[in-house]
Amino acid sequence: MTQPPNSARQPVPANGQVAAGARAVVMEGCSLKKNYGRGEKILHVLSDASLCLRKGEMVAIVAPSGAGKSTLLHLLAALDTPTSGTVYFANKAIETNDDTALAAFRNRAVGFLWQRHQLLPDFTATENVAMPLLLRGDDFTSALGMARKWLAEVGLEHRVDHRAGELSGGEQQRVAIARALVTGPSVLLADEPTGDLDEQNAWAVFELLERLHRTHGLTSLIATHNLALAARCDRILGLEHGVLRTREAAALASEAPGGEAR
DSSP states (O other): OOOOOGGGGOOOOOTTSSOGGGSOEEEEEEEEEEEESOGGGOEEEEEEEEEEEETTOEEEEEOOTTSSHHHHHHHHTTSSOOSEEEEEETTEEGGGSOHHHHHHIIIIIEEEEOSSOOOOTTSBHHHHHHHHHHHTTOOHHHHHHHHHHHHHHTTOGGGTTSBGGGSOHHHHHHHHHHHHHTTOOSEEEEESTTTTSOHHHHHHHHHHHHHHHHHTTOEEEEEOSBHHHHTTSSEEEEEETTEEEEEOHHHHHHHSTTTBOO
16 A cells, blocks of 8 residues: 655644644645646646544635636545545555445545535535535435534524525534535545635634534634634644745734735
């Protein structure tokens, strides 16, 4: 079995708490490159992006729109394949999985949260949350029961039978969070999860993500423009010219007044 390089496994401090290096490595991206197009029209999105996520970490990625944050998260979630480089989960290169194993990885190991919730508007909140369970073949009754349990956990027990299109933006994103976590993943990948929300709802959603991160022992990677939210994570990474670099919240704030990475 292919093993990740030792250079990606160096200890990483986490806000002065227990050293992240003492935690097990959950996911790694090693020298990830992603190009689109061919010849003179080739677009280099990621040139050499590497990161290491350890169990229990909440890590933020801050970068301008179009820098490649979504592309990176898609590679980590096996929603796309890198031009070169490797993604490892539990010390195994995910590229070595066959289609069935990759589908199971996407369904069970990783929860993905989009900026735009991607709910089915004519389906109820319960049906939307249950969808990943139904797609993998779970019993219909038990899937709906688990969906309702998760809707209660995100504060929407009173909205379980409402169609997604009848919910507010903040409520829709809470449904999307429940859907991302209903399968019990160990890693949450969130792509601008508060980007479409007003300030009040953005904070409420982020505080919910923080609580679920702690109570369910998640490892979370959150792409965000909001520096105030990013500053509450264990680490902040900046994506610059296709390369990930450690950033400090204070330095980023001085570069971008108003709490937005521009």
